[in-house]
Amino acid sequence: MIYPNEFQELMDGFKNLPGIGDKSAERYVYAIDSLDDEVVNKFSESLVEFKKKIRKCSVCGHLTNQEVCPICSSNNRDKSTICVVEDSKSVFMFEKTGKFNGIYHVLGGLISPIDEINPEDINISSLIKRIDDTVKEVIIALNPSVEGETTSLYIQKLLDKKDVKVSRLSYGLPVGGDIEYLDPLTIIRAIDDRKFLS
Amino acid sequence: MIYPNEFQELMDGFKNLPGIGDKSAERYVYAIDSLDDEVVNKFSESLVEFKKKIRKCSVCGHLTNQEVCPICSSNNRDKSTICVVEDSKSVFMFEKTGKFNGIYHVLGGLISPIDEINPEDINISSLIKRIDDTVKEVIIALNPSVEGETTSLYIQKLLDKKDVKVSRLSYGLPVGGDIEYLDPLTIIRAIDDRKFLS
Numbered sequence: 001m002i003y004p005n006e007f008q009e010l011m012d013g014f015k016n017l018p019g020i021g022d023k024s025a026e027r028y029v030y031a032i033d034s035l036d037d038e039v040v041n042k043f044s045e046s047l048v049e050f051k052k053k054i055r056k057c058s059v060c061g062h063l064t065n066q067e068v069c070p071i072c073s074s075n076n077r078d079k080s081t082i083c084v085v086e087d088s089k090s091v092f093m094f095e096k097t098g099k100f101n102g103i104y105h106v107l108g109g110l111i112s113p114i115d116e117i118n119p120e121d122i123n124i125s126s127l128i129k130r131i132d133d134t135v136k137e138v139i140i141a142l143n144p145s146v147e148g149e150t151t152s153l154y155i156q157k158l159l160d161k162k163d164v165k166v167s168r169l170s171y172g173l174p175v176g177g178d179i180e181y182l183d184p185l186t187i188i189r190a191i192d193d194r195k196f197l198s
Numbered sequence: 199m200i201y202p203n204e205f206q207e208l209m210d211g212f213k214n215l216p217g218i219g220d221k222s223a224e225r226y227v228y229a230i231d232s233l234d235d236e237v238v239n240k241f242s243e244s245l246v247e248f249k250k251k252i253r254k255c256s257v258c259g260h261l262t263n264q265e266v267c268p269i270c271s272s273n274n275r276d277k278s279t280i281c282v283v284e285d286s287k288s289v290f291m292f293e294k295t296g297k298f299n300g301i302y303h304v305l306g307g308l309i310s311p312i313d314e315i316n317p318e319d320i321n322i323s324s325l326i327k328r329i330d331d332t333v334k335e336v337i338i339a340l341n342p343s344v345e346g347e348t349t350s351l352y353i354q355k356l357l358d359k360k361d362v363k364v365s366r367l368s369y370g371l372p373v374g375g376d377i378e379y380l381d382p383l384t385i386i387r388a389i390d391d392r393k394f395l396s
Contacts, residue, residue, distance in 0.1 A: 002293045004263040010248045013241035017229045029248070030287060031215045033261065037249050043211035044245040050208045050230060051238050063231065065202040089228060095200045 059130075061106035061123050063088040071095075071103055078102045080136040084127060084155065086110055086148070090141060102139070105130065110147035111154055119154055127155065131162045140168040144189070170195075257328075259304035259321050261286040269293075269301055276300045278334040282325060282353065284308055284346070288339060300337070303328065308345035309352055317352055325353070329360045338366040342387070368393075 003011065007029055014025040032040055056062070057069035064070070071077060071091075081102030085091055086109065094100050109122040131138070138159060142148035152168060159166050171189035173179065179187070201209065205227055212223040230238055254260070255267035262268070269275060269289075279300030283289055284307065292298050307320040329336070336357060340346035350366060357364050369387035371377065377385070 002290055004252060004261065006244065006248045006251045006263055007261065009240075009244040013244045016233055016237055016241060017226050026287070026290075027217075028215050030285075032245060032248060033252065035214055039214055040245050040249050042207075043214060044242045046204065046207040046211045047230060047238050047242040047245075050204045050227070051235050053204045054202060054231065063202065063205065065204055087228075089224070092200055092224075 056106075056108075060104045061088075061108055061126070062091050062104055076101075079134055081139065082127070082130065082135055082137070083139045083141050085141050086143065094141070102137075107142075107151065110142065110145075111151040112147045122151070124151075124155060124158070128158055128162075131159065131164055133163075135164055137165040137167060140166065142168075144171055254304075254306075258302050259286075259306055259324070260289050260302055274299075277332055279337065280325070280328065280333055280335070281337045281339050283339050284341065292339070300335075305340075305349065308340065308343075309349040310345045320349070322353060322356070326356055326360075329357065329362055331361075333362055335363040335365060338364065340366075342369055 001008075010029050010032065011022070011025040014020050014028050015022070020028075053065045054063055055065075057064045057066075057072055059068050059072040062069045062071065066073070078101050082105050083094065083100060083102055084105045084107065085094070086107055088106055091104050091106060094104070105123070105127045107122045107124065107127070109117055111117060111119055111122065127138075138155075140152045140155060142152050156166055170193045171186065172193050173182065173186070173190050182190075199206075208227050208230065209220070209223040212218050212226050213220070218226075251263045252261055253263075255262045255264075255270055257266050257270040260267045260269065264271070276299045280303050281292065281298060281300055282303045282305065283292070284305055286304055289302050289304060292302070303321070303325045305320045305322065305325070307315055309315055309317055309320065325336075336353075338350045338353060340350050354364055368391045369384065370391050371380065371384070371388050380388075
């Protein structure tokens with residue numbers, strides 16, 4: 001036992017987090033040691049408060065501290081457009097742009113037979129149930145990965161029966177990126193999704 | 199306000215730690231979200247417990263959960279050799295080698311006039327007070343930086359008046375390192391500190 005008990009236990013606490021090993025955990029413990037008691041107490045409380053208060057919106061599945069999230073309960077959002085995303089991370093990303101005024105549906109994962117994640121394991125049926133007359137368009141905003149495209153195709157098929165437009169995010173050149181360094185697949189997608197200017 | 203309150207506050211908590219910005223903090227919050235309540239509660243408690251229980255050893259200044267640390271209070275340690283280090287981090291590093299059987303003195307910093315850290319701001323006087331007849335050697339184990347060498351020289355001068363041997367760690371090639379990639383200063387030091395084999 002090189003470290004005092006409380007030191008070791010705090011290190012172990014940090015090591016629950018992704019990418020934090022012995023070295024980083026030790027570094028954070030020293031940082032905690034030099035922080036004011038008040039700051040650390042607040043941090044400690046915020047961990048418990050987060051687990052207590054944060055839950056999934058009963059409508060869209062987004063992380064929120066209310067029964068229904070502020071986006072779903074807002075009167076200023078366009079309820080006719082639902083953007084389907086993998087997780088809350090995506091919702092926050094879209095919200096940061098400040099340009100999307102529709103609402104969301106959080107799947108909470110992607111279909112992945114290899115990882116034994118089937119359509120019934122993610123929030124697809126709740127999406128289908130949400131599609132009523134007010135919904136005009138479903139934008140599928142999933143990662144351009146095998147899992148993302150499988151999930152996208154699956155949803156697309158289910159929505160075929162409904163009177164709703166289905167779209168997906170365009171693939172193409174990332175803004176600020178350099179064509180020289182792009183992978184061939186992205187270039188092919190950028191050609192396929194090309195936008196006619198005249 | 200893109201994030202729910204409790205989400206933002208937990209992010210802010212993580213951002214108190216060194217090298218953690220918005221991106222990492224957000225990532226850790228998602229990790230907390232997917233951890234079991236029990237694990238997070240324990241982590242939360244360990245933060246408070248650490249601040250409550252961990253203090254500085256009243257003899258050597260090392261982090262401990264007792265009045266006097268286990269190293270200082272052990273009967274199996276050689277009390278005639280004091281190893282002077284900058285911080286507790288160094289003590290743990292030395293203890294991990296399992297090869298040093300003396301005791302330590304933690305300075306809690308290095309003399310650095312630029313940063314307005316003067317000799318009286320670090321635990322030098324308490325070191326001098328510890329030097330009695332039982333102490334035969336003081337090993338100075340500070341970083342080979344300007345601050346480390348300034349502090350080393352300062353301590354050395356004070357100990358000149360005492361009947362005690364003073365040594366410092368040798369400078370030289372790091373084991374497993376490649377001479378090709380060493381800086382010139384280390385090579386000069388490795389020549390200066392060379393060990394005669396015959």
